[in-house]
Amino acid sequence: MTLRLRFNLLITLIMLFLIIALAAVTMSSSKRSIQEGVESANKVTLQYLETIIARSIQNPEWGNTHDVVRRFLRQLGYVRSNDIFLYNEQGKLTYKSPPSSYKLEVEPPQWFINFISPKKESNARLIKSGRLVVESNTSGAIRGAWVDLRTLFSTTLIFFLLFNLFVYWLLGQWLRPINNMLEAIEKIGKGGFDARLPHFNVPEFRSIALNFNTMGTSLQKTMFENKRLGLIAEQTADAVIIHDEKMNISFWNKSAERIFGYKKKEVLGKSARLIVPDSLKKELDKNLTLMKKNKFIHDFKTKRVAKNGKLIDVSISASPLIDPKTKKLIGDIVSMRDISERILAQKSRDELEQNRKLTTIIQGHIEDERRSLARELHDELGQYVSAIKIFAQNITNKSDGNEDIKTSASSVTSAANQIYDGMHNIIRKLRPGALDNLGLNETIKDAVSSWQKQHKNLKFSLKIKGEINNLGEAININIYRIIQESMNNALKHAKANEVSIDLSCLKSNLKLEFSDNGVGFDKKILKNSKQFGLIGIKERVQSLNGTFELQTSLSKGVKLTILIPKKVIKGHG
Numbered sequence: 003m004t005l006r007l008r009f010n011l012l013i014t015l016i017m018l019f020l021i022i023a024l025a026a027v028t029m030s031s032s033k034r035s036i037q038e039g040v041e042s043a044n045k046v047t048l049q050y051l052e053t054i055i056a057r058s059i060q061n062p063e064w065g066n067t068h069d070v071v072r073r074f075l076r077q078l079g080y081v082r083s084n085d086i087f088l089y090n091e092q093g094k095l096t097y098k099s100p101p102s103s104y105k106l107e108v109e110p111p112q113w114f115i116n117f118i119s120p121k122k123e124s125n126a127r128l129i130k131s132g133r134l135v136v137e138s139n140t141s142g143a144i145r146g147a148w149v150d151l152r153t154l155f156s157t158t159l160i161f162f163l164l165f166n167l168f169v170y171w172l173l174g175q176w177l178r179p180i181n182n183m184l185e186a187i188e189k190i191g192k193g194g195f196d197a198r199l200p201h202f203n204v205p206e207f208r209s210i211a212l213n214f215n216t217m218g219t220s221l222q223k224t225m226f227e228n229k230r231l232g233l234i235a236e237q238t239a240d241a242v243i244i245h246d247e248k249m250n251i252s253f254w255n256k257s258a259e260r261i262f263g264y265k266k267k268e269v270l271g272k273s274a275r276l277i278v279p280d281s282l283k284k285e286l287d288k289n290l291t292l293m294k295k296n297k298f299i300h301d302f303k304t305k306r307v308a309k310n311g312k313l314i315d316v317s318i319s320a321s322p323l324i325d326p327k328t329k330k331l332i333g334d335i336v337s338m339r340d341i342s343e344r345i346l347a348q349k350s351r352d353e354l355e356q357n358r359k360l361t362t363i364i365q366g367h368i369e370d371e372r373r374s375l376a377r378e379l380h381d382e383l384g385q386y387v388s389a390i391k392i393f394a395q396n397i398t399n400k401s402d403g404n405e406d407i408k409t410s411a412s413s414v415t416s417a418a419n420q421i422y423d424g425m426h427n428i429i430r431k432l433r434p435g436a437l438d439n440l441g442l443n444e445t446i447k448d449a450v451s452s453w454q455k456q457h458k459n460l461k462f463s464l465k466i467k468g469e470i471n472n473l474g475e476a477i478n479i480n481i482y483r484i485i486q487e488s489m490n491n492a493l494k495h496a497k498a499n500e501v502s503i504d505l506s507c508l509k510s511n512l513k514l515e516f517s518d519n520g521v522g523f524d525k526k527i528l529k530n531s532k533q534f535g536l537i538g539i540k541e542r543v544q545s546l547n548g549t550f551e552l553q554t555s556l557s558k559g560v561k562l563t564i565l566i567p568k569k570v571i572k573g574h575g
Contacts, residue, residue: 468507496520
C-alpha cells in the first residue's frame with residue numbers, strides 16, 4: 003500500500019469516526035429534544051383541559067362536564083405529542099384523539115425507536131360523568147428525527163466522498179516530492195553521494211530536502227575522509243596491520259611490506275604470529291589478553307622478525323576493535339614503527355653524554371693543573387723574582403758610586419720587573435686570581451681592562467646584567483675561558499677594532515653574546531676551524547648542556563650567542 007493510500011485511509015477512518023460521533027450526538031440531542039417536547043406538550047395540554055373543566059363547572063348551563071369536554075376535544079382534533087382518551091361513567095371509551103399524520107410514510111427502524119423514545123407519560127383526571135386520560139405519543143417526533151438524521155447522514159456522506167476524493171488528489175500533489183526523495187536515496191544507496199534534492203515549496207519537504215542535502219554533503223565528506231584515512235593508513239611510514247577476531251591478518255599496508263619484507267598477498271589470512279620471534283610468543287599472548295579486556299597498548303617497545311629473519315626493533319601501539327552492538331572483540335588495529343635508527347641515535351646520544359661528562363672531567367683536571375701551575379709560578383717563581391730585585395737594589399746601594407755597577411743593577415731590576423709582569427700575564431691566562439677572590443664579574447672587568455691596556459686602538463663594550471657571582475666554579479671558569487678564547491680569536495684572526503661582550507643572567511638561562519666587527523669567515527669551513535678555537539668553545543658549551551649559535555660571513559664580523567640553562571647552573575652552584 004502506497005503512502006498516498008495510507009494517508010487517505012487514515013483520513014477516511016477519521017472522517018468515519020467523526021460521522022459516527024456526529025450521528026451519536028445528533029441522536030442524543032434529538033432524544034433530549036423529544037423528551038422536552040413531550041413534557042412541554044403534555045403539561046400545556048393538561049393545563050388547557052383543566053381550564054375547560056373548570057369553566058364547565060362554573061357554567062352548568064353548558065351541560066354535563068363530560069359532554070362539554072367531548073365537544074371541545076372533537077373541535078380540537080390532533081394534539082401534538084399526546085393521545086387523549088375520554089371515558090363515561092361505565093368506563094366506555096367515548097372519545098379518542100386522532101393520531102399524528104406527520105411523516106406518516108416514514109418507518110424508522112426499531113433500534114432507532116428504542117434508542118430515541120423517551121419514557122411514556124400518562125395522566126388521568128376524574129371528571130363529572132367520566133374520566134379523562136392524557137398519554138404521551140412521540141411517533142411523529144421520532145419519524146421527524148429519523149428523517150433529520152437520514153438527511154444529515156446523506157449530506158455528510160456526499161461531503162465525505164467529495165472530501166475524500168479531494169484529499170486523495172491533494173495528497174498526490176503534496177507527496178509528489180517523495181518520488182524525488184526515493185530516487186535520491188536509491189542513488190546514494192548505490193554510492194552516488196553527490197545526489198541532491200531540489201528546493202520544495204512545502205516547508206516540511208523543504209526542511210527534509212535541506213537536511214538530506216546536508217546529510218549527502220556530510221556523507222560525501224565522510225567517504226572522502228575515509229578514503230583519505232585509507233590512503234594515509236596505506237601510505238604512512240608506520241606499519242599498519244589489522245587483525246580479525248581470530249587474530250589473522252586482514253590489512254597490511256605498504257610500510258608493513260617495506261619493514262618486514264612480506265607482500266600483502268603473502269600475509270593476508272595468516273596468523274599475527276608470523277612476524278613474532280619464537281622467544282616473544284608469550285608476550286604476544288599477553289597483549290592479546292589486554293585486547294580482549296578492551297585495553298590499549300601505547301608505545302610498547304619490542305622486537306619483530308622480518309621475512310629474511312632479521313630482528314627489527316619496533317614500537318607498537320594497538321587498539322581493540324569492538325562491535326558497537328554486541329560489544330564483542332572483532333579484532334584489533336596495530337601500528338608498528340621501526341625504531342632501529344632511534345635506538346642507534348639514542349646510543350649515539352648516550353655516547354655523546356658520556357663524552358660530555360668525560361670532557362667536563364678532563365677540563366676540570368686541566369683547570370686544576372692550571373690552578374696548581376699558576377700558584378707555583380706565583381709562589382715560587384715570584385719569590386725568586388722578588389729576591390732578584392732585592393739583590394739588585396742591594397748591589398746598587400753598595401756600588402759606591404760605580405756607574406757601571408749601578409747600570410748593571412738597574413738592568414737586572416728592569417729585567418726582573420719584565421719577568422714579573424710576564425709571569426703575571428701567564429698566571430692570568432692559566433688561572434686568574436680574581437676569579438677565586440673577587441668573582442666572575444670583577445674577573446671579566448679586570449680581563450677587559452688588561453686587554454684595553456694592551457690594545458689601545460681596540461674599542462670595548464662590556465655589559466653585565468643580573469647576579470653572576472654565584473654561578474658555581476664550573477660555570478665561572480667555562481664562561482671566562484669562552485670569553486678569553488673568543489677574545490683571542492678577535493685579536494689574532496678577526497682584525498677587529500670593536501668588540502662587544504654582553505653577559506646576562508636571565509630567568510631561565512645564562513646568556514652570553516660576544517661579537518666583533520672583524521673580517522669574519524665562511525661558515526662552511528667551521529669543521530676545519532681548529533685555528534679559531536671554536537671547537538674548544540663548542541665543547542665547553544656542550545659540557546654545560548648549552549646551545550651554541552654562530553653568526554658570521556666574510557667581511558661581516560662574528561657574533562657568538564651562548565645559552566646555558568638555569569637548571570645546569572643550579573646543578574653546578
